Amino acid sequence: xxxxxxxxxxxxxxxxxxxxxxxxxxxxxxxxxxxxxxxxxxxxxxxxxxxxxxxxxxxxxxxxxxxxxxxxxxxxxxxxxxxxxxxxxxxxxxxxxxxxxxxxxxxxxxxxxxxxxxxxxxxxxxxxxxxxxxxxxxxxxxxxxxxxxxxxxxxxxxxxxxxxxxxxxxxxxxxxxxxxxxxxxxxxxxxxxxxxxxxxxxxxxxxxxxxxxxxxxxxxxxxxxxxxxxxxxxxxxxxxxxxxxxxxxxxxxxxxxxxxxxxxxxxxxxxxxxxxxxxxxxxxxxxxxxxxxxxxxxxxxxxxxxxxxxxxxxxxxxxxxxxxxxxxxxxxxxxxxxxxxxxxxxxxxxxxxxxxxxxxxxxxxxxxxxxxxxxxxxxxxxxxxxxxxxxxxxxxxxxxxxxxxxxxxxxxxxxxxxxxxxxxxxxxxxxxxxxxxxxxx
Amino acid sequence: xxxxxxxxxxxxxxxxxxxxxxxxxxxxxxxxxxxxxxxxxxxxxxxxxxxxxxxxxxxxxxxxxxxxxxxxxxxxxxxxxxxxxxxxxxxxxxxxxxxxxxxxxxxxxxxxxxxxxxxxxxxxxxxxxxxxxxxxxxxxxxxxxxxxxxxxxxxxxxxxxxxxxxxxxxxxxxxxxxxxxxxxxxxxxxxxxxxxxxxxxxxxxxxxxxxxxxxxxxxxxxxxxxxxxxxxxxxxxxxxxxxxxxxxxxxxxxxxxxxxxxxxxxxxxxxxxxxxxxxxxxxxxxxxxxxxxxxxxxxxxxxxxxxxxxxxxxxxxxxxxxxxxxxxxxxxxxxxxxxxxxxxxxxxxxxxxxxxxxxxxxxxxxxxxxxxxxxxxxxxxxxxxxxxxxxxxxxxxxxxxxxxxxxxxxxxxxxxxxxxxxxxxxxxxxxxxxxxxxxxx
Numbered sequence: 001x002x003x004x005x006x007x008x009x010x011x012x013x014x015x016x017x018x019x020x021x022x023x024x025x026x027x028x029x030x031x032x033x034x035x036x037x038x039x040x041x042x043x044x045x046x047x048x049x050x051x052x053x054x055x056x057x058x059x060x061x062x063x064x065x066x067x068x069x070x071x072x073x074x075x076x077x078x079x080x081x082x083x084x085x086x087x088x089x090x091x092x093x094x095x096x097x098x099x100x101x102x103x104x105x106x107x108x109x110x111x112x113x114x115x116x117x118x119x120x121x122x123x124x125x126x127x128x129x130x131x132x133x134x135x136x137x138x139x140x141x142x143x144x145x146x147x148x149x150x151x152x153x154x155x156x157x158x159x160x161x162x163x164x165x166x167x168x169x170x171x172x173x174x175x176x177x178x179x180x181x182x183x184x185x186x187x188x189x190x191x192x193x194x195x196x197x198x199x200x201x202x203x204x205x206x207x208x209x210x211x212x213x214x215x216x217x218x219x220x221x222x223x224x225x226x227x228x229x230x231x232x233x234x235x236x237x238x239x240x241x242x243x244x245x246x247x248x249x250x251x252x253x254x255x256x257x258x259x260x261x262x263x264x265x266x267x268x269x270x271x272x273x274x275x276x277x278x279x280x281x282x283x284x285x286x287x288x289x290x291x292x293x294x295x296x297x298x299x300x301x302x303x304x305x306x307x308x309x310x311x312x313x314x315x316x317x318x319x320x321x322x323x324x325x326x327x328x329x330x331x332x333x334x335x336x337x338x339x340x341x342x343x344x345x346x347x348x349x350x351x352x353x354x355x356x357x358x359x360x361x362x363x364x365x366x367x368x369x370x371x372x373x374x375x376x377x378x379x380x381x382x383x384x385x386x387x388x389x390x391x392x393x394x395x396x397x398x399x400x401x402x403x404x405x406x407x408x409x410x411x412x413x414x415x416x417x418x419x420x421x422x423x424x425x426x427x428x429x430x431x432x433x434x435x436x437x438x439x440x441x
Numbered sequence: 442x443x444x445x446x447x448x449x450x451x452x453x454x455x456x457x458x459x460x461x462x463x464x465x466x467x468x469x470x471x472x473x474x475x476x477x478x479x480x481x482x483x484x485x486x487x488x489x490x491x492x493x494x495x496x497x498x499x500x501x502x503x504x505x506x507x508x509x510x511x512x513x514x515x516x517x518x519x520x521x522x523x524x525x526x527x528x529x530x531x532x533x534x535x536x537x538x539x540x541x542x543x544x545x546x547x548x549x550x551x552x553x554x555x556x557x558x559x560x561x562x563x564x565x566x567x568x569x570x571x572x573x574x575x576x577x578x579x580x581x582x583x584x585x586x587x588x589x590x591x592x593x594x595x596x597x598x599x600x601x602x603x604x605x606x607x608x609x610x611x612x613x614x615x616x617x618x619x620x621x622x623x624x625x626x627x628x629x630x631x632x633x634x635x636x637x638x639x640x641x642x643x644x645x646x647x648x649x650x651x652x653x654x655x656x657x658x659x660x661x662x663x664x665x666x667x668x669x670x671x672x673x674x675x676x677x678x679x680x681x682x683x684x685x686x687x688x689x690x691x692x693x694x695x696x697x698x699x700x701x702x703x704x705x706x707x708x709x710x711x712x713x714x715x716x717x718x719x720x721x722x723x724x725x726x727x728x729x730x731x732x733x734x735x736x737x738x739x740x741x742x743x744x745x746x747x748x749x750x751x752x753x754x755x756x757x758x759x760x761x762x763x764x765x766x767x768x769x770x771x772x773x774x775x776x777x778x779x780x781x782x783x784x785x786x787x788x789x790x791x792x793x794x795x796x797x798x799x800x801x802x803x804x805x806x807x808x809x810x811x812x813x814x815x816x817x818x819x820x821x822x823x824x825x826x827x828x829x830x831x832x833x834x835x836x837x838x839x840x841x842x843x844x845x846x847x848x849x850x851x852x853x854x855x856x857x858x859x860x861x862x863x864x865x866x867x868x869x870x871x872x873x874x875x876x877x878x879x880x881x882x
Contacts, residue, residue: 083474116518
């Protein structure tokens, strides 16, 4: 890499070379069968160079030296045609890094057979336990990644990691009732995926969903499940923590530092070192040391997250939240591993304390949320009706509201936490909210 | 490949090996600058084998012999764990193929520099012609693909092709008016992309969009532009032509063969050999000869399209519409190159004949259309208001309707045709519909 950096410096004032080498195996499930097994591997090199304040960015599907050199030249020709970025300061400098995480070597060369076996086991279990259930979809994967980020200011970080996941989507058919698709996940840094637990949790919900209940307009306590929470916060809340949005004045949190923006039971951090994280990282996509960043502590807003570019524009320090998009090669502000603090009560206890309310598993339409103000309008489906402390059936309704108002209504977080590896990893308990206004459908 | 097929036959009754070798270069545009240049290349091999009616499907990111052999074994282990597909008949047999298309060799090793140059030229032109315009996005690509599909029944088809595309998305800001993002494409089988034409068409629309007009509830003539037409038909109409849906009884066309389902001016064919097609193919994803399939001729529904599997289930012949998804490896029924027949009048004449109506450029929400019945509900944005034969401004409104009712209201198709390379290639004129009920927004 040293030689390539020297080559890059012939053209650029500053240059960064990031190499990503990935290998993955996967299986897909369709209608009770394994529909596909795959082995994928690739190398990607991203060049970012700055010449006279002009940026060049090239991506090449290779780590071969001559190809990378050609990509450096390509990035340079592109930089020359761009205009000067007046806001540009510099690429990052090295810092003090957390001790590297030891990946599980089992994952490096995992065979798809492991996943095929798990998928078959899960399908068999689901159909034995509930002959009315169909495993309509699902899949599993084991991924391994090696990344090497080097720049002309001395950054040189090599990281290795791997993770495995599995999920099943079930639909139950009983008489005229066809349940919505219900799914559950497991994701870990080793191969000990809890296939039985995933299937059993899914079947429990299918059981609830066989009894369809109507919903009406009312204010009720609502418990959001991990998938609902992760989806809603990803679109409605997390973007508001971005330092870029602070600079551009498109976050509602601009003047809220140190203020109560959620109920006291809500604490949220971005913790790349958390023991359940499926991809712990000691440096971000541009080689800046990562750290645990508190976002909300006991309801109080604690601060924004930054990548190198926007931090330098604002004159603050990068929080190690520069995340690289391997498709575009670009760096943008993102969270690594969101952890929502859990509580003491079990989900069962939380349900038992509700006379009339809902446990919401999925929220549809969360992607249309507006992070500029926190407004959202979603369909709760599947949602499970709780009567006298027990789940008695499933329902569908609408919730239109504002994430900051909702967060103030939170009154309990469960002891159980789930690792949700969708879009962004979110480790979350079940969260109960009081007086949620719902519209029957 | 012969050796690999023989190896596969050791395990399977029938086996298919499909190799895809792709190379592509691309550039992205963001806020008046080139944000990325990329070179990508990969090889994918898909194995489909059937042993005792059980299907195994493996995908591997390689065409190296030993890797492919391992994938064959992996597919076999997977097949053994699946249950027998009672509907399975057999993989396809070879047929009579159209003469191969000669690809443009310029595309094989194209440099991203060509695209960088075009992108810079387009950005420069846009900003010179309209200082209020910002090129918010866009991009270009040159792709080259070689595919080789072989099976144990003697199919052995090698195809080569390439295409280039470019698009620009502009937003205009004038006073308090910010126009919606407006974009235009060009796609061809050579590098002669019409950058100037694309930019000029976009600027024309930006010009129209500076004047914002309100819309109200009414019935008016509406001209749908190529992007709006392609998007709406892709989701609301094209799935209905699938033979699989005929078998599963999820198409509203089940009993409509030979019947008038659209106005007489509407003729639609899937024509893989059309001169403007950006990816002409002589065989589909499973090696079956492709052909021109008439879907609607002068408003009359002419027939369904089939892949090998569903054709054999139904006892008909495959129409060469087995399309391979390179991510899942699977074959499903799809169209290659939809061609909507054009007419004699120019778009300008069509506009000049409207006293009060709209020219609709984009339709949002088309993906929520229901292909089971053709119902759709979309937001027309941008839509351009026509008064006394001239475009006088832009507006937004809703159209909720049914695609089959809409198609009967078609009264004119333009002389101009556009190649829309989005989702699926659709070569389409502007289409005018009478008495379209719109809801002002």
